[in-house]
Amino acid sequence: MIKKFILVFIFIGPLLYSQSASVQTTASANGATTTQVPNGYYNVTASATNGFTFTVSSFIDGGAYRLQGNMDGGGTWNNIGSITNNPSTAFTFTIDETTINAASNITFASGNQLFFQIQSLNADFSLHGTVAATVTSGFGAANAFYIDKTAPVATSVNDAYVKTGTTVTLTGSGFATPSNTNKTVSIDGNTFSPTINSDTELTFQVGAGNYTGIVIVTDIAGNSNTAGATLTVDNISPVLTSVTPNTAIKNGSTASIVGSGFLSSPASPIATLTINNATTGVGSFLVIDETNITLTAGTGDVSTSAIRVTDEAGNTSTATNVTIAIDNTNPSISSITDTGGNAKALGKEGDDREIRGSGFTNGGDPTVTIGGSTLATLGISATYTSTKITMTLGSTEVTNGSVVVTDAAGNVGTGSTFTIDNTLPTVTNVATQYIKNGATSIITGTGFTDNGNATAVSLGGTDINGTNAIKSIDSNTQITITGASTDFTDANVTVTDAAGNESTDTGKLLTIDASDPAITNIYPTANGNSDPDIVKSGATITVIGSGFTAGSGTSSSSADLQVLINDSWPTGMTVSIASTSITITAGSGEVNGALKILDNAGNSATDAGPVVIDNTEPTVTSLSPDTDSDKLVHIKTGGSITVAGTGFNNTPIGSSDATVKLGPTNWTTYGSVTVDNSGQITLADGSGGNA
The missing domain is CATH 2.60.40.10 (Immunoglobulins)
Known part of the structure; x- marks a missing residue:
């Protein structure tokens, strides 16, 4: 009997359990993908359609069914809902969260598991059999659902702007439940595999590209946050193209920087602005828009250096030609x-x-x-x-x-x-054209003391230096020049003012003649004698010497009184001057005295002479012995005649005695002539013969 029972049990068992049942979330039944609702999980998406859908087959026609469930897959099974008649032998039905949660010992909440079985009942509601509701790829490799109706929360990231390769730490919740594995992080469609540090922290390394968006964490149940922390992945450096002004600004002044990549997504905001790789001199900066930044200078000094901006992701501009200086120091x-x-x-x-x-x-x-x-x-x-x-x-x-x-x-x-000062001084007049050593000439004009005393006075291009001549700046309109030992001949006077302007006036001539003329000899041409120098009107005297035309020269004009006899210019006298000789032609005026030669500068030479111009003929008033007063006398050898009259010599000039002739023959042919004084001559007969 025992063996037969066993055989019957084995035979009947397959018949009883040929019935089947499966369960899936209603969302999945309605077409949700496994990405939206992963197998074995009941998530937020599933909860939105509220419940599960069961599919059964080979149930008793005219019978009924009862749904049971628990949270551990064993032990006590709890009735869910009521007994329901089978609509056929194969059918589907749904059950919602509220009904499940109303069952004893079942809490429909995140973190719990759900197992289902279905009792097949006969028409009298007696138990026909029990079928487990199978779950495709059920949780924990069992016919179970893991309930997770809570999406992860992405609260914050440690750095909202990063470059490729950066490891980002995300803080939030729901990261480790129910498992640390199979989580994903995505940003703007770019997906990364995180490392779950705890339920409230995960890290991930960002990949290539430039993008920005919410950090979306998708848990193993398929739940994802729809809001939360944002992250920008930015590998693009901002670009600087110009700065105005591009010279220098001081504290409080501004400069406008033009470029690109300052604001627009996925560009990260500009974090720092430096000059010469430092913030010295940078008071503040304001990003106006995608292409404009305003820099306000601060304290400190920075020499002309490149401006660089760095965004929050750490990208730095590279231009080296966008430069400025910060200068707060007065020149x-x-x-x-x-x-x-x-x-x-x-x-x-x-x-x-x-x-x-x-x-x-x-x-x-x-x-x-x-x-x-x-x-x-x-x-x-x-x-x-x-x-x-x-x-x-x-x-x-x-x-x-x-x-x-x-x-x-x-x-x-x-x-x-x-x-x-570009105004030239002027020289209007040279008061004395010819001066000698120690003599002065007054120069008049304008601009001699404008902005300081004139720095130079020159004669013919040679500066007066105190040795060759002496200058005195008397006033803005007067300069005094004093001659010295250096000769200047017809030198144009120019004045250089304190600014260096030089007068251009011409014809303002000055001669400094420091040399006296010299008389070496005087030759009268009337009688061939060397001394005394006695001539009459029309006769000439030749003066031999030097310096008569050099320097200031000697004037031949009677008005200038530069050739003087006894300090006078005799009436009718004329003069002809050469460099080494002066020819004097006597006139009607008589004179007796020293010869003085002067030049235009006042230098002089004197020869004691004397030089005599004598135009008065001698007179004979009587002869003796002349007993009959007929002015006829007879003498013999050894005898003498006394001649009385006037003008027989020029007392007290030696060798100025008159000559005596008897007819055309000099008396000296017959005897001797003795001029006793200007009024008497003694003639002595000699051995000269008869007349």
Whole structure:
């Protein structure tokens, strides 16, 4: 009997359990994919369609069924809902969450498992059999569903802007339930495999590309968050193309930076702006839009350097030609000099002058004004270094103009005054054209003391230096020149003022004649004698010497009184002058005295002479012995005659005795002649013969 029972049990068993039942989420039954509702899971998507759908077959026609479930797959099975008549032997039915949750010992909540079985009942509701509701790829390899109706929460990321390869930490919840595996993270369609550190933290490494979006965590149950932390993956560096101004700015001033990639997704926001790879001098910056940033300068100084911006992802611009300087230091003017470094706050057109100091060119060339006018306005060209501004002066004048240097950033430095003087001094008159050593001539004109005393007075291009002559700047209109030992002949007087302007007046001649003329001999041509020098009207005297035409020269004009006999110019006397001789032709005037030769400068030479011009003929008033007063006398050898009269000599001049002739023959042919005085001659008969 026992063996037969066993055989019957085995035979009947297959017949009883040929019935089948399966279960799936209603969402899956309605077409949801396994991606939307994974096998073995009841998730948020499944919950939206509220429940499960069961499919049974080979149930008893006219019978009934009862659904049972529990949370562990064993032990007590709990009735879910009520007994329901079979509509046929094969059919489907659904059950909702509320009905399941109403069953004893079943809690329909996330984190729990659900197992189902179906009792097949006969028409009298007696048990016909029990069939497990199978689950395709059920949870835990069993016919079970894992209930997970809670989507992960993505609260925050440790860095919202990253580059490819960065490991991001996401904080939230629902990351480890029910398993740390098979989770995914996606951003804008880009999917990554995370490492689950805990239920509230996971990490993942971002891949290639540029994108931005919500960090979506999909758990093993297929639940995904629809909101939460966002992440931008940005591998594109911002681009800088220009900055205006591109010179320098100071604290509080702004510059406009133009470029691209400053805002638009997936570009990450600009995080830092540096100059010369540092934030010194950067007060603040404001990203206006995708292509514009406004930089506001702060404190500190930065020489001209590249601007760089770095976005939140760490991408940095690479342009090296977008540069600026931050300059909060005023330029300093230490001196104004000539190119040799000598202080010179005065100049004329064409001169080079240097403004020396520091801080002139940080960020670009400065603006320089003199007396409020720019260099361009004044016709000045300039070159610039940080310590020197070299100006080539122009044609526009300025007097005692304050020098101001404003650097590219707008910092201002002030210095001393500067004058541009392009007005030439003038020489209008030379009072005395010829002067000698120690004598003076007054020069009149204008501009001799404008902006300081004239720096040079020259004669024929040679500067008066105190040795060759002496100058005295008396006033703006007068200069006194004193002759010295150096000769100047018909030298044009020019004056150079303090600015270096030189007068151009011509015909303003001055001769400094430091040499006296010299008399070496006097030759009268009337009687062939060498002394005394006695001539009458029409006769000539030749004066031999030197310096008669050199230098200032000796004038032949009677008005100039430069050839004098006894300090006078005798009436009718004329003079002819050569370099080494003077020919004097006697006139009607008589004179007796020393010869003096002067030149135009006042130098003189004197020869005691005497030089005599004698136009008075001698007179004979009586002869003796002349007993009958007929002025006929007879003498014999050894006898004498006394002649009385006037003008027989020029007392007290020696060798000025008159000559006596008897007819055409000199008395000396017959005897001797003795001029006793100007009024008496003694003639003695000799052995000369008879007459």
